[in-house]
Amino acid sequence: xxLVYALFTGLIFGIGIALSGMMNPAKVLNxxxxxxxxxxxxxxxxxxxxxxxxxxxxxxxxxxxxxxGDRFQVPTSTKIDGSLIGGSALFGIxxxxxxxxxGAALPALGTGRWEVVLFIVAVVVGFVLRRLLAKISRAGAxx
Amino acid sequence: xxxxxxxxxxxxxxxxxxxxxxxxxLGLGRILGATGIxxxxxxxxxxxxxxxxxxxxxxxxxxxxxIFGLTGTMxxxxxxxxxxxxxxxxxxxxxxxxxxxxxxxxxxxxxxxxLSVRSLAAVPTFMVTAALTVFLIRHVFGG
Numbered sequence: 145x146x147l148v149y150a151l152f153t154g155l156i157f158g159i160g161i162a163l164s165g166m167m168n169p170a171k172v173l174n175x176x177x178x179x180x181x182x183x184x185x186x187x188x189x190x191x192x193x194x195x196x197x198x199x200x201x202x203x204x205x206x207x208x209x210x211x212x213g214d215r216f217q218v219p220t221s222t223k224i225d226g227s228l229i230g231g232s233a234l235f236g237i238x239x240x241x242x243x244x245x246x247g248a249a250l251p252a253l254g255t256g257r258w259e260v261v262l263f264i265v266a267v268v269v270g271f272v273l274r275r276l277l278a279k280i281s282r283a284g285a286x287x
Numbered sequence: 288x289x290x291x292x293x294x295x296x297x298x299x300x301x302x303x304x305x306x307x308x309x310x311x312x313l314g315l316g317r318i319l320g321a322t323g324i325x326x327x328x329x330x331x332x333x334x335x336x337x338x339x340x341x342x343x344x345x346x347x348x349x350x351x352x353x354i355f356g357l358t359g360t361m362x363x364x365x366x367x368x369x370x371x372x373x374x375x376x377x378x379x380x381x382x383x384x385x386x387x388x389x390x391x392x393x394x395x396x397x398x399x400x401x402l403s404v405r406s407l408a409a410v411p412t413f414m415v416t417a418a419l420t421v422f423l424i425r426h427v428f429g430g
Contacts, residue, residue: 146314146315146339147338147339147342148342149310149314149315150311150314150315150339150340150342150343150346151342151343151345151346151349152310152346153307153310153311153314153315153319153343153346154307154342154343154344154345154346154347154349154350155346155347155349155350155353156303156306156307156310156346157303157304157307157308157311157319157343157346157347157350157392158307158346158347158348158349158350158351159303159350159353159354160300160301160302160303160304160305160306160307161300161304161347161350162300162350162351162354162362163296163299163300163303163354163362164296164297164299164300164301164303164304165290165293165296165297165300165363166300166304166391167351167362167364168290168362168363168364168365169364169365169366169367169368170288170290170363170365170366170367171290171363171365173367173368173421174288174289174290176417176418176420176421176422177421177422177425178418178422179422179425179426180425180426181288181289181290183289183290183291183292184292184294185290185291185292185293185294185296185297186297187297188294188295188297188298188301189297189298189300189301189304190301190395190396190399191298191301192297192298192299192300192301192302192303192304192305193301193302193304193305193308193395193396194301194305194396194399194400195301195302195305196301196302196304196305196306196308196309197305197308197309197396197397197400198400200305200306200308200309200312201308201309201312201400201401203309204309204312204313205312207313209316210312210313210314210315210316210317211313211314211315212314212315213315213316215316216312216316217316217317217318218318218401219318219388219398219403219405221405222403222404222405223405224404224405224408227386227387227388228387228388228405228408228409229387229408229409229412230383230386230387231382231383231384231385231386231387231388232383232387232389232394232408232409232410232412232413232416233383233387233412233413233416234379234382234383234386234387234416235379235380235383235384235387235390235413235416236383236412236413236414236415236416236417236418236419236420237379237383237416237417237420238375238376238377238378238379238380238381238382238383239376239380239390239391239413239417239420240376240416240417240418240419240420240421240424241368241372241375241376241379241420241424242368242372242373242375242376242377242380243366243367243368243376244373244376244377244380245321245380245384245390245391245392246321246322246325246380246381246384246390246391246392247320247321247390247391247392248391249321250321250324250325250344250347250348251347251348251350251351252351252362252364253347253348254347254348254349254350254351254352255351255361255362255364257364257366259364259366259370259373260364262370262373262374262377263373263374263376263377263380264325264377265377266373266374266375266376266377266378266380266381267325267377267378267380267381267384268325268329268381269377269378269381270377270378270379270380270381270382270383270384270385271325271326271329271330271381271382271385272329273378273381273382274381274382274385274386275330275385
């Protein structure tokens with residue numbers, strides 16, 4: 145039941161991504177191209193999503209626990225460090241190069257476009273590189 | 288390449304994205320972050336954690352097909368960049384989002400609505416670097 149529910153939330157999220165225009169790199173890149181063919185539509189995506197999550201999360205947190213679990217698991221760290229800022233800066237650079245972000249690319253896989261598959265594979269390579277680098281730097285720190 | 292300004296579809300899509308995030312919090316007590324969902328699947332350190340993430344991704348991938356079935360139109364995916372750019376951008380996205388612990392969905396939608404200070408720092412960082420990257424590629428290097 146938990147897995148069916150998870151599939152349902154993924155489907156809703158994916159429908160929202162598809163309707164919003166987020167899975168269209170031409171639109172994403174134009175959103176950032178203020179000096180050129182600017183299309184401000186995607187600011188409305190974030191606006192709409194935040195309206196719902198800002199209110200919805202607070203209603204949900206009135207419960208003691210989620211439907212299929214014993215507690216809510218939200219990140220509690222407040223540390224702003226080089227990894228957070230550097231990683232976010234890199235993420236933005238990659239987003240500006242490719243025009244896809246992970247949350248848009250996962251539902252976009254369902255369109256069957258090979259470019260999306262290529263992007264997802266590249267993202268996974270990025271994950272693996274990051275993990276390798278973390279291992280190397282840990283080994284270096286230990287030595 | 289010009290794209291149409293679609294404030295209503297984008298706002299509506301944003302509302303639906305927010306609903307997906309709220310339903311995930313209600314059911315599983317988790318943040319809807321595409322980077323976390325993908326890396327939790329790729330590395331699969333914990334089978335149960337991987338299972339709900341896989342179910343979510345299956346739901347996401349079903350979304351474009353459902354929209355096609357209902358409307359007869361597949362959501363647009365116009366890719367104005369070369370395969371090389373998709374690969375380079377994708378690797379940087381994967382590395383950066385993993386290092387920075389999130390992307391547009393996790394830090395953007397979920398983090399901002401929780402008023403997480405890390406997300407309040409991360410989101411402007413990646414928005415600015417994405418816009419700078421698009422500006423450099425389109426208007427300085429003339430891509």
